[in-house]
Amino acid sequence: MSKNSELRSVIETTAVVIGSFVAAVILIVLLTKDYSSNEPAAEKVVDASTTEPVAQVEVDDQSEGSADKVIDAKQIIAANCAMCHEGGLMGAPKIGSEEQWAPRIAQGKDTLVSHAINGIRTMPARGGNAKLSDEEVAAAVIDMANAAGANF
Numbered sequence: 714m715s716k717n718s719e720l721r722s723v724i725e726t727t728a729v730v731i732g733s734f735v736a737a738v739i740l741i742v743l744l745t746k747d748y749s750s751n752e753p754a755a756e757k758v759v760d761a762s763t764t765e766p767v768a769q770v771e772v773d774d775q776s777e778g779s780a781d782k783v784i785d786a787k788q789i790i791a792a793n794c795a796m797c798h799e800g801g802l803m804g805a806p807k808i809g810s811e812e813q814w815a816p817r818i819a820q821g822k823d824t825l826v827s828h829a830i831n832g833i834r835t836m837p838a839r840g841g842n843a844k845l846s847d848e849e850v851a852a853a854v855i856d857m858a859n860a861a862g863a864n865f
């Protein structure tokens with residue numbers, strides 16, 4: 714009987730000890746959660762800002778890909794062709810000049826496009842930007858020619 718009561722008190726003591734440990738652990742977990750909900754929140758913002766540029770790079774890649782699909786001739790011209798064709802540098806036919814473009818346009822769309830892609834005399838291939846696709850160069854040629862009276 715005394716062994717039983719000893720056992721009981723041991724079990725009770727153990728239960729109390731375990732119970733208080735569990736309570737302490739729960740308290741600690743709750744307290745750490747409260748703190749961590751504030752601190753790591755700030756850390757997460759930092760993490761986000763360090764990962765954001767990577768995400769932006771991916772977005773940039775995608776927008777480049779979509780730029781290939783949706784060709785913006787005006788943008789291509791502004792970035793690659795206007796430097797010569799706006800002011801008529803080195804005798805480049807000026808954008809919007811029907812007089813200067815008329816003999817060029819008379820060669821036909823395909824010839825003009827192939828001259829722009831491959832270059833002709835002082836006109837550099839692809840306006841000097843090898844990254845431009847045939848479609849992008851063609852869109853720029855068509856836009857410039859149409860701005861000077863063509864109907865491509």
Ligand code: HEC
Nearest residue numbers: 793794797803804805817828829834835836839840853854
């Ligand atoms: C470095 C200056 C320069 C840049 C940049 C440039 N061009 Fe030219 N381009 C010229 C010159 C100069 C000529 C006239 C060449 C000639 O007929 O002797 C010309 C002529 C042309 C012609 C007429 C070709 C023909 O057969 O008569 C087309 C079309 C043309 N360029 C399109 C473009 C396009 C599209 C771009 C941009 C992607 C571009 N060019 C960028 C200088 C430039």
